[in-house]
Amino acid sequence: MGRGNPAGKLYSKYRNRRSRIMKKKKRSVELVIFEEDDADICKAYKLTLSRTCDDWESVRDMWKKTYKIRQEDVTALNNSDFFKAWNKFSHAKAYELIDIDFDLMYPGKGFHLLSKWQEFRQKIMCYCEDNIINEHCKAQLLLVKNCTNIDAKDFIIATLLNAVLPSSARFKNEDENVQGRLQYWTRRRVSG
Known part of the structure; x- marks a missing residue:
């Protein structure tokens, strides 16, 4: 009359434990980034980023240091206000900034899709x-x-992802310029 069979599945236990470990790693990366620079300094970096910066390397460096504030703004601000606060997303090299954020969120995972x-x-x-x-x-x-x-195949496949993976996000935007672009892309997705 010993103990009964273990409850749950071994795979679930493995996944849950691995998930906790990854969350701890992610938090430790966030803490290192945030502790590295004081909150006031990060806010100063954010203000500097909102102005025009000619040196892209300094923009990239400040972008890394403002990661924590940006994550807080994502939840606190609506879409329009967020993109106004972080206007570097409209820069031609914004993809580099998105890569920086992705690498900070998911360390070492950036090239898995490629x-x-x-x-x-x-x-x-x-x-x-x-x-x-x-x-x-x-x-x-x-x-x-x-x-x-x-290359042409890959491009067409990437554009076809919109047809099979429609966005579930819905939001109301007061900015007519952004609203017009959203309507354009929505019409394009429905027709294309």
């Missing part, structure tokens, strides 16, 4: 064939099948 792109491409093509219902997107899918240029 390293598994060929496998992903095959799987998403099968998924697209079954789930695309829009005629324009079906025509794009035929282009992918007949295309010989790998």
Whole structure:
């Protein structure tokens, strides 16, 4: 009459434990970043970033140091106010800033999609064939099948992701300029 069988599944226990470890690592990265610079200094960096900065390397450096404030602003501000507060997202090199944030959120995970792109491409093509219902997107899918240029194939597949993975986010925006762009992309997604 010993103890009974263990409750739960071994895999679930492994996943839960691994998740806790990853969260601790993420928190430790955030703490190191935030402790490295005082909150007042981070706010000064944020103000400096809102102005024009000619030296992109200093922008990248300040962007890393303001990560914690930006994460707080994501939850505290609405979309329009957030993009006004962090206007560097409208810069031509904003993709570098997004990469910095992604690397800080998920250390060491930045190149996983690229390293598994060929496998992903095959799987998403099968998924697209079954789930695309829009005629324009079906025509794009035929282009992918007949295309010989790998870069062109990858580009079309990336644009087709909008057809099979629609956004679930909905928000009301008072800024007419942003609202107009949102309506344009929504119409484009529905038609394309």
